[in-house]
Amino acid sequence: MTTTPPGEHGRRLGLGGVRWPTLEDEPPLVLVPLGSLEQHGPHLPLATDSMVACAATRAVARRLAAAGVRVLVAPTLAYGASGEHEDFPGTISIGHEALWLQLVELGRSACRWARGLVLVNGHGGNVATVVDAVTRLRDEGRPVAWTGCALAGDAHAGRTETSLLRHLSPWSVRVDLAEVGATEPIEELMPRLRGVGVRTVSPNGILGDATGSTAEEGRRLFEDLVERLFREISLLDVGDEGRLRSARPAGARR
Template sequence: MSGRIADATWPELEQIDLVVVPVGSIEQHGPHLPLDTDVTIAVGVAEAVAAALDGAWVAPAVVYGSSGEHQAFPGTSSIGTDVLRLMLVELVRSMRTWARRMLFVNAHGGNLQALTGAVRQLVDEGHDVAWAPCATEDVDLHAGRTETSLMLFLCPSSVRLDLAEAGNTRPLTEILPALVTSGVRDVSANGVLGDPAGASAKEGALLLERMVRDVLTRAAVATP
């Protein structure tokens, strides 16, 4: 048996094997994608991962993340690395009283430090927990073709294609110093790092399939 934890009753959740927790963020994604883009992608990947694993359940998403680099844009709602790390630690401590294993599926790069720190601490405490990114070799930086394609597949009604426009298309190695010191707005006035041109739901479906495959592979060997 499996499903969404939020829809279950407590007797259905006794002695379950795996809880998959989507981790996203509420942050700007350019003029054409919604603030919950990372949440939508994390949930989409997590649900597909759970469907491929016998006895896996999907938890409600952790919707707030560490998004300080986007704070110059209205709507961005960040709780920071320290709070996110502590939240993930306490969440696992609670859920592990009734679930054998846990897997975080993360769709926002800014959450990396919190996730690695939380998982390292939890593994040291004896918990069976791992994390995996929603990533493939085709992922661009932010609100470009990759995320636009994924959203056209997962939630097309939320995409404003008529407002889509290219942002800063330089590679991360060139813009990273400015990103770290000044945030996204210093390198991209519209918040886009990439170019959404050519995005399609068909490409989004293929990307999601690759992400799910990658998570399933990583989860089997993941270490903190």
């Protein structure tokens, strides 16, 4: 009788750990987590978006594999379009043009052997570029779609993301440094954010209120996120702008 070494199941779901002959007979669905390297207030790590996207994608992949789907998770793309955060040290943004080119070339290459590609985006600043890249790839006839890790709550480094990180990576969160940032609705803040950047709007980099977070709230948020992503990727029902939908409208055809 053989046993699976600890962690082996997770490694088998990582694209970087497989050998090419295993991909020839049964092309996989490939999931690509997208994140950023940008400030997340004084209390959260720069890689917050990447950490959330990677954790959610891997959790979804485990559920899909248990349901019989041949799926692999590509290494996380950890640099995104974060120009609005560049006034804060530590932020590294590659900009929209470089991100677009990276996504398009990644999709073109992966679709030569994968049965499909799903981008799982964890950073709101990437969305416009992701939509443009996926639209180009789909226009070229490639089976590519995207989904996101957005959750209801405050916009950036507030209670929502702080709770998520306290659940996923509690050692990375400095709860004692959590603060209140700019608390106006994101719809009101967005014109200023685009015009002058985050630091002018919120000197501590928080859009929301980072106090009052809990790991338990983070657990519930994460479970809800994984459940939604699982439904979307199981259906593979592609809607407007190449985004996956959780359920098809009544009467709609696949």
